[in-house]
Amino acid sequence: MNVKKSVGIVQTQTVQLPDLRLGNGSILSPLLIAYETYGVLSEKKDNAILICHALSGDAHAAGFHSESDKRPGWWDEYVGPGKAFDTTKYFVISSNVIGGCKGSSGPLTTSPVSGKPFGSSFPFVSIEDMVAAQKSLVAHLGIDVLFCVAGGSMGGMQALQWSISYPDCLRNCIVLASTAEHSAMQIAFNEVGRQAILSDPNWNNGLYEENSPRKGLALARMVGHITYLSDDKMREKFGRNAPRGNLLNSDFAVGSYLIYQGESFVDRFDANSYIYVTKALDHFSLGKGKELTAALKPAKCRFLVVSYSSDWLYPPSQSREIVKSLEASDKRVFYVELNTKEGHDSFLLANQKQEDVLRGFLENPAT
DSSP states (O other): OOOTTSOOBOOOEEEEESOEEOTTSOEEOSEEEEEEEESOOOTTOOOEEEEEOOTTOOSOOSSBSSTTOSSOOTTTTTEETTSSEETTTOEEEEEOOTTSSSSSSSTTSBOTTTSSBOGGGSOOOOHHHHHHHHHHHHHHTTOSSBSEEEEETHHHHHHHHHHHHSGGGBSEEEEESOOSBOOHHHHHHHHHHHHHHHTSTTOGGGTOSSSOOHHHHHHHHHHHHHHHSOHHHHHHHTTTOOOSSOTTTOSSHHHHHHHHHHHHHTTTOOHHHHHHHHHHHHHOBOOSHHHHHHHHTTOOSEEEEEEETTOSSSOHHHHHHHHHHHHHTTOOEEEEEEOOSSGGGGGGSOOHHHHHHHHHHHHOTTO
């Protein structure tokens, strides 16, 4: 464990909040939210930042859960003392989305009716529902106005939704590697992943308990992971090299890598949650052009939008479309396209330029 410039040992907490009415009319009861906090909330409660995670993320954004942990939270590069989200200045909150599988209400939580995990009987949740649940958590923590909401990919969608769902409760919004709605291609990749899960012999209409559809979920992860990398990065990392291990698994190193990614993913994620969260992504739509401009009109906060040159999953053109609509609705918005070679995952990785951009935006709120 490397605790240098780290928030140190942290613990995921779970809180039960008042019932939540979802956008489709369903009542989520009980509402459980798993979350972590880093730093200290100021007396005026004006330094709180909410970090929103991507598809496979969770509440553990920074620090370590134990001294034996080899890997810190998923955004530890940017959350901690002296980092972009400086925990000596800010009170940082990170929560697991509802519909997920890391402690918040989702398919793995127990149904009060059956006494068993919800499984596929869990109600559909949208990005807007996820944000409503986060708003309940923020209120529970005694915070009326957030200094900032920030997130990449699906987290960026949540940040955008915050700006229009609760415009009076947010001062700054950071959207990285994201979009205002999925294109047909982006929906298509998610559909292939869902179909892989549905085709698994252990799917059992989503009512599995012990024998989960591991193979289908692994295949879904393999498809998804391809979209997170760039062609240049894959060529640099794997080329046409043979794998080091068993050729029966794959003839190529990149194939062996994807198999490993899929097999390791099933130990930390749930197949039902994968379906629920990807559907929430696909159904999220603030529109395009004039429709998007109108959708963003209620927002009152400043915006920072960041895209990445090598990101072909959520290309810079989709970020620029958000920026164009924000400008058309007279919002204060800053846009940066970072030149990277790592693809969509760029926002998760250490990058001094990204560090400087995030820090500069947060430390100069008057601009």
